[in-house]
Amino acid sequence: MPCWGETMKLTTKQLTLCAVLTALALALSYVENFLPLSLAVPLPGVKLGLANIVTVFALYALGVGQAFLILIARCTLGALFAGNLNALLFSLLGGLAAMAIMALLSRSRRLSIYGVSVGGAAAHNCGQVAAAILTLGNTAPLYYLPLLLGVSLFTGALTGFAAGILFRALEHTSLMKA
Amino acid sequence: MPMRRSPEVHPKPADALVALAVLLLAAALTLTVWGGNKSGGLIATISVNGQVAKTVDLSRLSGPEVQEFTANGFTLHVRLSSDGAEVIDSTCPNQVCVHTGHISRAGQSIVCLPARISVTLSGGTANGVDAVLG
Numbered sequence: 193m194p195c196w197g198e199t200m201k202l203t204t205k206q207l208t209l210c211a212v213l214t215a216l217a218l219a220l221s222y223v224e225n226f227l228p229l230s231l232a233v234p235l236p237g238v239k240l241g242l243a244n245i246v247t248v249f250a251l252y253a254l255g256v257g258q259a260f261l262i263l264i265a266r267c268t269l270g271a272l273f274a275g276n277l278n279a280l281l282f283s284l285l286g287g288l289a290a291m292a293i294m295a296l297l298s299r300s301r302r303l304s305i306y307g308v309s310v311g312g313a314a315a316h317n318c319g320q321v322a323a324a325i326l327t328l329g330n331t332a333p334l335y336y337l338p339l340l341l342g343v344s345l346f347t348g349a350l351t352g353f354a355a356g357i358l359f360r361a362l363e364h365t366s367l368m369k370a
Numbered sequence: 371m372p373m374r375r376s377p378e379v380h381p382k383p384a385d386a387l388v389a390l391a392v393l394l395l396a397a398a399l400t401l402t403v404w405g406g407n408k409s410g411g412l413i414a415t416i417s418v419n420g421q422v423a424k425t426v427d428l429s430r431l432s433g434p435e436v437q438e439f440t441a442n443g444f445t446l447h448v449r450l451s452s453d454g455a456e457v458i459d460s461t462c463p464n465q466v467c468v469h470t471g472h473i474s475r476a477g478q479s480i481v482c483l484p485a486r487i488s489v490t491l492s493g494g495t496a497n498g499v500d501a502v503l504g
């Protein structure tokens with residue numbers, strides 16, 4: 193294994209894993225469209241945030257650097273596939289805010305994957321509302337934020353649960369062993 | 371490839387602190403955004419592309435009226451009445467503005483991101499109290 197120095201040199205295995213995780217995150221974002229949470233909760237930006245499972249996993253398993261690469265690739269490709277570059281600002285601000293908070297929270301040994309994931313989901317909503325404020329040019333979207341934060345408690349716990357299952361399953365394999 | 375840090379996969383007591391912090395932030399925002407119940411009539415401000423397109427003093431309306439706003443290729447019909455506002459129909463793809471429904475309190479907003487149109491209520495509430503008991 194290379195040292196995790198200031199220059200990020202990826203081994204072929206790491207690069208491949210990053211690529212697979214990026215594809216997985218894109219697929220999860222797509223699948224999410226078929227589970228329209230926004231029909232139950234009619235708020236703009238309400239979704240399960242399944243792609244966040246990938247960010248949580250990458251953050252713990254690969255570290256901030258590679259998690260960041262996966263996030264940028266996912267947001268850029270997602271916006272390109274959707275043919276909507278306006279969506280890039282939303283997913284980037286949301287995704288970066290979520291990753292910054294989760295990178296911070298995951299340093300604490302007192303927090304489980306649930307606390308980290310809920311913090312990330314809440315930060316994701318804050319980032320998206322910030323993007324909406326930038327797009328719209330006024331602070332009207334702020335009105336939705338308290339409700340979005342309430343919903344993020346549930347969606348965050350759900351993605352934390354899913355990522356937890358993933359980690360427990362991987363413990364029985366040799367995939368993540370040295 | 372070794373796991374850099376293996377996470378705690380069962381909930382811990384400190385997780386409740388994160389949830390509490392999120393709830394506190396939501397509560398603080400609610401107070402900030404929904405606060406400011408000044409006396410006077412409700413005013414609806416319709417913004418298009420970040421610019422105020424129209425300001426309507428709802429208490430001075432003689433009756434409900436429907437106004438049309440068009441921006442970025444989408445057309446919205448906004449129904450304004452003395453007790454609030456709602457988007458009755460829109461040609462935008464996600465219909466979030468229509469699903470938001472009727473708004474009636476100062477601080478509430480309807481946002482249509484595809485059309486970049488927003489309707490915000492400000493000023494005092496038409497009915498200053500939620501309920502009178504006793």
